[in-house]
Amino acid sequence: MSAQEKYQSLLELANQNGTTYELTEGDNGTLVVTGTAPSAEAKQQLWDEYNRIDPDFKSGDLILNLATGEAAGGGMHTYTVESGDNLTKIGKKYGIEWKAIWDHNRDILKDPDKIYPGQELKIPM
């Protein structure tokens, strides 16, 4: 099994929580993931998943080199609401609490339980 297969759930999680990354191959098939996570929480999620797949990071087949967007100055990301979304679900994608999204979108949202497909929400990074 390649390292990419072994760590596929980690890469899926990165796509879900808004982490951007590039893959390269290091020493003897080592998977090197170099990227930027949108928040410290998102980065921690990925490290937790790494620890789950490879307890105590002993195998030496993955180098996870992540910076956080916060460190780079932060800013806002725009998320377009899809059918079936709610603030908690969107928050999970970015590793943040629903309330953080609510706080940044009170100007366009009247009720945190009512969001509609196509609405553009500001996501704090």
Place this chain on the structure above:
Amino acid sequence: MRIKFLTLLSIAAMLFLAACGKSDADLAKAVNDKLSAEKIVGVTATVSGGVATLTGEVADITVKNRAETVAKTVEGITSVTNSVTTKPLPMATPAAADPSLTGKITENLKKAGCTGASVSVVGGKVTVTGEVPGAKYAECIQVIQQSGITGIDNQLKKGS
């Protein structure tokens, strides 16, 4: 009477087939349309007897998995054979020469309070030895992995 019955039966059978049978070609088109709608590039579907076979080469395994998930959602597809491959990855290059990486990692370990760990770097690959408190362990490994290395031999022990 008997002939009439058979005629009715065959008409019914034809109607049934027409209603349930999307041809393989139709299904293949549906899968390929859906793949491009989902912006999955480099994957082609063929369909035989309702079974979709995906081929092509993609950037990473998550795209391969997503292609399979998308193909399964197409009505009439009974199963998916995923023969998509992932592109060979470019070689990683160490962020700096070995002595400078060693110095940088040692300094960052000290800053993070991981003084029990020591590293040696050969060709971008780090060997970590020593012992750090269990509560610090993950953090110390993070510090090392975030320094631009291309390999790791982790012999670091967890202390109490």
